[in-house]
Amino acid sequence: MKLQRLISIIYKLLNHDILSASMLAEEYGVSARTIYRDMDTIGAAGFPVVSHQGSQGGYGMIDGYKLDKSLLGSHDVASLITVLHSLSTMFEDTQVQETIERLQSIEHVHQLPRLDINFQSYHTDTHLLQLLRQAIAEQQVVQFDYINASNERTTRELEPSRIYFKYGAWYVAGYCRSRQSVREFRLSRMLSTVLRDQHFTIRQHEVPSHTAVHIEQPATLLQPEQPISHTSTEVVIRINQNAIANALDQFQHAERQFHSDGSMTIRILLQQPKQTKWLYGTLLSFGENAEVLHPPEVRATMRQKLHQMLERYEHDKPNLL
The missing domain is CATH 4.10.860 (DNA Excision Repair, Uvrb; Chain A)
Known part of the structure; x- marks a missing residue:
């Protein structure tokens, strides 16, 4: 019991500047005299414990001490x-x-790790992550266009406070000057992000449980990166206004062009797109909100798959036997 208490006190001293003997005694259910003896034991073990006098005094570790x-x-x-x-x-x-x-x-841990955590995917814009991290560190306002879950595009000014990773995607939270409230934004839906020549004072706020972005289920990772070569083919897809947000999530690294009617054209380079199975599954999930414009063979394959789907619905009732 004493050993467990000593270890616990060491960690507390490492994580706090000053701890009073009375507070420690109350927390561990022992007398102040026992805490004094514990401090002597910890000091004798080689930990640089310092005693601070006065009404606000107590015990702490010497400044600059590093974990052994x-x-x-x-x-x-x-x-x-x-x-x-x-x-x-x-x-x-x-x-x-x-x-x-x-x-x-x-x-001397130099062997290959048994566990590997990879926060980067084909949805991750590392440049945007670094820009937002700089904005947080320097308390600098960022401006960007945002496509919300209703596929509405608005210009926002944000005082970013933190970046985090959840549900397979990166988010930034902070005080949105445009909405005058704390908001959360998914990075894949942020466009034309720039640092403003404006600085802000950190506000005392918390990220609310009901945020500006609502995702019912984690985004499906469908678009693998393709090496660009001389044999790559450009696939051009027109996206309806009602599916802009979903398209930004699924094709983040695609070249994008927005049109006056609210639609968007994306261009991606693929090797052998006709044999790229994930592409057709993704396009079919968009329903009537996506149309392949080029190349003709991909458009023809989409037409063939749609005809095959229609054939399954020729009869009014399926055969359940």
Whole structure:
């Protein structure tokens, strides 16, 4: 019991500036004298415990003290390195890489990780992530056009507060000046994002449970990246106004052109598009809101698949036997 209490107190000292003996005694159900003895034990074990005098005094760790390898096992270090490596890849953060190197020196963890976390996908715009991270760090306003779930396009000004990953997609939350409230935006639906020459003071707010973006189910990842080569074919697709948001989610890296009637044309480069099965499944999911304009063979294949679907509905009642 004493050992568990000592370990718990060490972690508390590492995560707080000053802790009073009376507070610790009350939390662990022991006397203040027992806490004094615990501090002596912790100090004798090599931890630089400092005593602060006065009404606001108590105990703390010496400034600049770093975690000793005895507090982190190789499994803990490997897990931290895995997460940090994923983030450093996304944000190209040299400071995170330096942290990884320091962690590796604790237990000499250089073997391949057993667990790998990849936050990047073909829906991820790393440049936008880095721009938003810069905006948060420098408290700088960002401006962008946004396509909401109703496929409406509006211009927004945001005081970003945090970026997070959920349901297989990246989001940014903050105070929306355009709506004068806290909002959440899905990065794949943000267009023409720029940093404004305006800075803001951090507001005391929380991201509400009911946010501006509502997703009933995680987005399906359908569009694998295709290497561009001389044999690639450009596929041109016209998207109806009612499906703009869905198209932005599914074809984020496509070249986009918006039209005055609210529709959008996208262009993607694919190798052998006629044999690309995921493309037809995705296009069929759009129903009447998508039309292949080019090339003719892809358009013909879509027509063939639609005829095959219609043949299944020629009879009024299906044969259930």
